[in-house]
Amino acid sequence: MYNLIAVELFKLRKNRSFWTLLIALTALSLAYPIMYYVDHQSSGEPQFTGAEFLVTFIASNAYAIKFGAAALAGFFISNEYATGVMKTIASSGNTRGRLYTAKLTGFAIGVMLVSLVFPIVSTVEVTLLSGFGHLPEGSSEWFIPRVLGLTLLYTAAFAAIGALFAVILTDSGKTIGVSMIFFLMIDIVLSGIGSKVEFFGKVYDYSIFKLIGEIGKPSIDRGDMPALLLVPLLTIAVCAMLGIVVFRRKDIK
Amino acid sequence: MQDYVLRTNQLSKTFRGHRALDNVNLSIRRGSIYGFIGQNGAGKSTLIRLVTGLAFPTAGSIELFGSSEEKALIQARKRIGSSIESPALFPHMTAGENLEANRILRGIPGQDCVPRMLKQVGLQGTGKKKAKHFSLGMKQRLGLAIALLGDPEFLILDEPTNGLDPMGVIEMRELLKTLNRELGITILISSHILSELHLMASHYGIIHRGRLLEQLTATELDGKCRQYVYIKANDSDKATAVIQHELDTADFEVMQDGAIKLYNYAEQPSKISSALFSAGLEIEKFMPMGEDLERYFTKRIGGDPHV
Numbered sequence: 267m268y269n270l271i272a273v274e275l276f277k278l279r280k281n282r283s284f285w286t287l288l289i290a291l292t293a294l295s296l297a298y299p300i301m302y303y304v305d306h307q308s309s310g311e312p313q314f315t316g317a318e319f320l321v322t323f324i325a326s327n328a329y330a331i332k333f334g335a336a337a338l339a340g341f342f343i344s345n346e347y348a349t350g351v352m353k354t355i356a357s358s359g360n361t362r363g364r365l366y367t368a369k370l371t372g373f374a375i376g377v378m379l380v381s382l383v384f385p386i387v388s389t390v391e392v393t394l395l396s397g398f399g400h401l402p403e404g405s406s407e408w409f410i411p412r413v414l415g416l417t418l419l420y421t422a423a424f425a426a427i428g429a430l431f432a433v434i435l436t437d438s439g440k441t442i443g444v445s446m447i448f449f450l451m452i453d454i455v456l457s458g459i460g461s462k463v464e465f466f467g468k469v470y471d472y473s474i475f476k477l478i479g480e481i482g483k484p485s486i487d488r489g490d491m492p493a494l495l496l497v498p499l500l501t502i503a504v505c506a507m508l509g510i511v512v513f514r515r516k517d518i519k
Numbered sequence: 520m521q522d523y524v525l526r527t528n529q530l531s532k533t534f535r536g537h538r539a540l541d542n543v544n545l546s547i548r549r550g551s552i553y554g555f556i557g558q559n560g561a562g563k564s565t566l567i568r569l570v571t572g573l574a575f576p577t578a579g580s581i582e583l584f585g586s587s588e589e590k591a592l593i594q595a596r597k598r599i600g601s602s603i604e605s606p607a608l609f610p611h612m613t614a615g616e617n618l619e620a621n622r623i624l625r626g627i628p629g630q631d632c633v634p635r636m637l638k639q640v641g642l643q644g645t646g647k648k649k650a651k652h653f654s655l656g657m658k659q660r661l662g663l664a665i666a667l668l669g670d671p672e673f674l675i676l677d678e679p680t681n682g683l684d685p686m687g688v689i690e691m692r693e694l695l696k697t698l699n700r701e702l703g704i705t706i707l708i709s710s711h712i713l714s715e716l717h718l719m720a721s722h723y724g725i726i727h728r729g730r731l732l733e734q735l736t737a738t739e740l741d742g743k744c745r746q747y748v749y750i751k752a753n754d755s756d757k758a759t760a761v762i763q764h765e766l767d768t769a770d771f772e773v774m775q776d777g778a779i780k781l782y783n784y785a786e787q788p789s790k791i792s793s794a795l796f797s798a799g800l801e802i803e804k805f806m807p808m809g810e811d812l813e814r815y816f817t818k819r820i821g822g823d824p825h826v
Contacts, residue, residue, distance in 0.1 A: 269626035276620055282611050350607035354665065357571035358624055359597030517574035 267364055274372025283341035284376050291330055291380060295387035298323075303395055315399025319392040320385060324413060324482030327384045331421050331478070334380035336445035339428035340438035342373055347436040352518050362514040366433070370506055374425035381421040385414065405484035416481035416494065423474045423498035424449070426505035433513050474501050523582070524549050524673045524705045525570060530579035532565050539565040541729040542579065547673075547707055547722070552699050554720030555709040556816055562729040563709040564604055567677055570707075571601050584672070597625070600671030602679060606662025610651035614642045614661050617650055618668065625669045636664040641690065655682025663691070667698075674698070674706045680715060688712075692719050717812040727820045744809045746785035750795070751778045751804035758800055765794040778804070 278284055299319060306313050314322070346352040355365055401409050431448070432441045452475050460467030470476050477497055480486070486494065525547040532540040540562045547553045557563045568574040570581055572593065580587050583595035608617050618633045637643045640660040645653070650661060659682055666674055676695075680688045696719050698704045710716050716723075723740055725732045735743070752758040755777035762771055768783040784791050788807055795802055 269623055273620055273623040276623055277609065280609070280612055280616060280620075349610055350603075350605055351609060352607075353571075353573055353603050354601075354607040354621065355624065356573050357596055357599070357601055357603075359593055359595070359599070361593055515575075517568070519573075 267368065270360060270364060270368030271371050274368050275375065278342065278372055278376045281342055281376075284338060284380075287334060287337060287380055288383060291334075291383040292387055295384045296391055299388050299392045299395070303392075313396040314392055315396050316389045316393030317399045317401045320389045320410070320413070321402055321482060321484060323388065324385060324417075325479055327381065327417065328478045330384050331377065331381045331417075331424050332449035333446070334377045335421070335424040335428035336442050336449060338373060338376050338380070339425075339432040339445055340442035342376060343369060343429060343432035344436055344438040344441040347518070348438060356518045363510045366429075366510045366513040367506065370426060370429045370509065373429055374422045377425040377428070378418050378421045381417050382414065385417065402484040409484065412486075413482055419495070419498045420474055420478045420481060423501040423505075426502045426509070430505045430509045430512070433509050433516070436516075472497055474498050522548060524584055525707070526582040527566070527570075528580045528582070528587075530566070530569065530581065531577050532562075532569060532574065533577045538729050540569070540576075543726070543729075543731045545724055545731055545734065547705060549705055550699070550703050551722045552695065552706045552708065552720045553722045553724060554716035555707060555724050555726065556713060556716065556812075557709070557726035558820070561726045563726055564677055565729075566726070567601070567603055567675055567707070567709065571599065571603060571675060572596055573603070597669075598672045599675060600666035600668065600673070601675040601677075602659075602662035602666045603675070603677045605681075606658045607665070608650040608653075608658060608661060611649055613647055613649060614645045614653075614657075614664075617661060618664060621665045621668050627669050632668060636667055639667070639694070640664040656684060656687045659683055659691075660687075663694075670702070672704060674704050676706065676708045678710055679708065680710060680712055688715060695719060713813040713816060714811065723812075725816060725819050732819055740812065740815065741809070744811065744815050745782055746807065746809050747780045747782045748785055748788055748791055749778060749780060749804060749806045749808050750791070750802065751776075752795060753801040753803065755779065757798065758795060761794055761798045761800065762791075765798070766791065780808075 299314070302314060302319075305311075346355065356362070358365075427448075428441075428445050431445045435441045435444060453470075456466060456470035456473065456475065460470040472493060474497055477494055480490070480494060523546050525545070527543050527545045530540055530543040530545070531538065543562070543566060545566070555563050555566075565574070569576050570583070581592060583592055584598060586592060586595050609620060612620065614637055615633055618636055619630065622630065622633060634643065637645070640663055642657060642660055642664065645657070650658065653661065659679055663676070663679060666676065674695075679695075680691055683691055692715065695706055695708070699706055699719075708716065708720070721737050722734065723737070724734045750758060755773060758779060759771070759773060762779065762781060763769060766781075766784060768781075770783045771779055771781040773779055781791060785807060788805070792802065792805060
């Protein structure tokens, strides 16, 4: 299993799309705070501190996570069907379950790295410009590790969904398109149906799509924490199992 | 030690109602070079894909190195190197990086096998050139190098000479023969270039419309290929008349250039030559010859020559 994960990480390191995504996000993460900084300076408004910026804009990171999961699912997983590399992988003498698990692990690590770019780069940049300031009232010293930890956990859950699309669709264009539409529309669809049918409202409330918005809250009630942890873990488990089932039955062309 | 590296038993595969493989019983002896012959869509690649685990049989079973149980089959595939349909490469990686990725995938310790393989297939000088910029021939060589990683006991190659120049074809043939002779690697090779297969295969399998028509050894094939005498005379009409009346046979063919292939009297060429000389014919060419694999294959599948 170690060698299967190692080769996924090797491929991730050599994947141009991954590096393009990282560089583009880094550039955006550097540009975004600067625009605020210049704007606030010219209007005389007080500048954001690093802590304020993180708390205010962490929710926007969900877009980077969704985009990263969709793009990498296409370029990192589905593309291997087009190049034929999936044939070499599938005929390497390993079970399909192990191959899928290793692929999901490598892919999730890639999207996790993407998910950390915005919170880390922007916060560090704003801190350098205006200082870190103070964390919001009610938050503990665990706020930043908690935010980053939950960001990674939710990213892994989105990656599990992206990998499932990739293994079903096996075409990079279709995977990126369908994943993007799914990730962008699912909130609207579930909240819309949920407002009319209570069951769907509950499903949406306890889905990673809704709960990802909660991870940047300064304080989280003790009672909310299990759901915040269990929902992404269950999403990962269910999507990974579905992905393995699909991959085990799939003829590789 | 098992006698066979691969045996299939009533192996069938159906795609949306179309039977791509129909009860195939194929067997490949250890140490052989098995030439797998068939037209496009005959089922060659489908069988290879089933053997390598890329697809699953609809019915029947596969036995690799004596094992047919599912888990043992997966393990047995670690002993196989393959290049199927087109070389499977990471286009944005160099030749060395492609090999390195496959080395890690197969869990092969030490990196020294990478330059050794590059040298073996003549790609040691490609440096930082990405695989996507390789010619088809270079990609084929890299595909072979990947298949050879980990010193497989059984090599499965689907059209490995596609895109190779004449020298590349010869080098590939010699390399495969060396691997077979010196390392004892069993090779299953499918190719459209039957004359090329004829130069290296020790066994043949002929597949047509999903059914394995015949398996035979190179010796059996030579025995089955009909012997004939190739005759080029100054007057082909007169020559055919002499053959028909003096030798009393109609078992011959007249080629477009007037040359004659006479299938009778191949064991008695002097009888033919004296009949032709007696009729006052001048003979430009007179050679005892044998049918080639291409002709035998065409005949075996019923005359359709599109391999």
